[in-house]
Amino acid sequence: MMTIQFNGTPIHVGSLESGPFNVLLEEYSTRKKVIVVDENTHDCCLEYLLTAFPSLEEAEVMLLPAGEENKALEVCYQVWSAMLEYQINRNDLVINLGGGVVTDLGGFIASVYKRGIDFIHIPTSLMGMVDAAIGGKNGVDLNGLKNIIGTITQPQAIFVDAGFLETLPAEEIFNGYAEMLKHALILDVAYWNQLKVLNTEEELIQLTNIIRSIELKKQVVEADPTEKGQRKLLNFGHSLGHALESYFLSKQPIAHGHAVALGMIGESYVSYKRGVLALDAYREIEQCIIRVFPMLEIPEEAIEELIELMRNDKKNERNALNFVLLESIGKAQVNAEMTSSEVGEALLHLSLLAQHGN
Numbered sequence: 001m002m003t004i005q006f007n008g009t010p011i012h013v014g015s016l017e018s019g020p021f022n023v024l025l026e027e028y029s030t031r032k033k034v035i036v037v038d039e040n041t042h043d044c045c046l047e048y049l050l051t052a053f054p055s056l057e058e059a060e061v062m063l064l065p066a067g068e069e070n071k072a073l074e075v076c077y078q079v080w081s082a083m084l085e086y087q088i089n090r091n092d093l094v095i096n097l098g099g100g101v102v103t104d105l106g107g108f109i110a111s112v113y114k115r116g117i118d119f120i121h122i123p124t125s126l127m128g129m130v131d132a133a134i135g136g137k138n139g140v141d142l143n144g145l146k147n148i149i150g151t152i153t154q155p156q157a158i159f160v161d162a163g164f165l166e167t168l169p170a171e172e173i174f175n176g177y178a179e180m181l182k183h184a185l186i187l188d189v190a191y192w193n194q195l196k197v198l199n200t201e202e203e204l205i206q207l208t209n210i211i212r213s214i215e216l217k218k219q220v221v222e223a224d225p226t227e228k229g230q231r232k233l234l235n236f237g238h239s240l241g242h243a244l245e246s247y248f249l250s251k252q253p254i255a256h257g258h259a260v261a262l263g264m265i266g267e268s269y270v271s272y273k274r275g276v277l278a279l280d281a282y283r284e285i286e287q288c289i290i291r292v293f294p295m296l297e298i299p300e301e302a303i304e305e306l307i308e309l310m311r312n313d314k315k316n317e318r319n320a321l322n323f324v325l326l327e328s329i330g331k332a333q334v335n336a337e338m339t340s341s342e343v344g345e346a347l348l349h350l351s352l353l354a355q356h357g358n
């Protein structure tokens with residue numbers, strides 16, 4: 001068991017059974033507990049939790065439908081109503097057991113219920129372990145736009161037990177890999193060199209890499225917890241990525257990690273076309289991502305809609321199209337602005353990769 005201290009929140013990495021989780025349960029032994037799961041973590045993760053920690057048998061389980069389309073206020077209303085019915089109070093504890101959707105949603109639910117009650121995250125997806133559960137951002141989507149309503153509130157603790165990844169589908173492992181690549185591209189060329197050669201799921205879930213990603217996210221968030229400056233680095237790939245994720249959500253949803261992977265190619269392409277990122281570096285990034293993520297055709301008529309979605313992105317200021325400019329592998333710059341024609345060019349380039357690449 002290793003513990004990383006993060007802005008006062010301990011992140012325990014290792015088997016849940018190895019100590020700190022039992023200590024926490026002991027601390028909350030007289031409090032009620034609510035466990036938030038989605039359909040898949042209900043089936044794959046909950047039984048283990050209840051068997052290994054019998055004191056949780058009395059917890060109220062909130063079973064949510066799986067999928068990004070359920071990261072919505074309507075689902076929160078239902079959980080808040082159930083929590084009222086179960087007389088959950090200020091001193092009680094919410095345990096979020098799931099991927100990024102459950103931790104974003106459950107964290108938000110707990111952070112505003114009765115003006116905020118304690119919550120912990122037990123991320124069960126690679127995406128959750130390396131990124132979504134770390135950093136205190138909680139929230140839901142609104143009208144098809146990502147993370148529009150939310151809070152920045154840290155959980156009491158985070159428990160990263162890679163044992164949960166045994167049941168995670170391969171595609172979801174690759175979605176987590178996308179965020180790990182992002183950490184490397186913006187901050188750490190040595191980490192990039194390690195990640196870019198990984199192929200199999202077993203290689204991708206190595207604990208040393210999970211820990212490296214947590215450390216990199218910690219470094220950025222601790223320096224700028226409320227996202228005034230450097231924390232925006234973590235948005236690399238997300239300006240285009242969120243627009244693509246929102247665009248496809250009502251058609252044929254694509255996973256957050258997949259959208260970020262496409263967004264990272266697009267934003268690296270803009271960085272290259274501006275003459276900032278070297279061609280070799282751009283090609284290396286493109287090759288690494290194409291190797292594992294399917295490219296998507298983006299209809300030309302979608303480009304206007306995607307630009308509009310980007311304008312509505314909450315990361316923007318003054319209606320500009322903000323993005324993170326990559327200077328080299330391991331070094332990036334926040335608060336750059338893209339023109340609409342650069343966005344159009346990047347999207348057309350992604351489409352061409354789909355036509356020629358796969």
Ligand SMILES: NC(=O)c1ccc[n+]([C@@H]2O[C@H](COP(=O)([O-])OP(=O)(O)OC[C@H]3O[C@@H](n4cnc5c(N)ncnc54)[C@H](O)[C@@H]3O)[C@@H](O)[C@H]2O)c1
Binds near residue numbers: 038100104146176
């Ligand atoms: N708050 C943040 O800082 C932050 C950062 C990155 C991403 N996010 C958010 O995270 C979400 C994406 O997270 P995600 O990729 O984990 O999505 P997800 O929560 O939808 O999980 C992906 C799929 O895997 C299933 N699953 C999870 N753990 C499992 C397990 N152990 N076994 C079997 N199935 C399992 C889920 O039910 C789901 O079907 C997005 O909403 C994104 O916006 C938030």
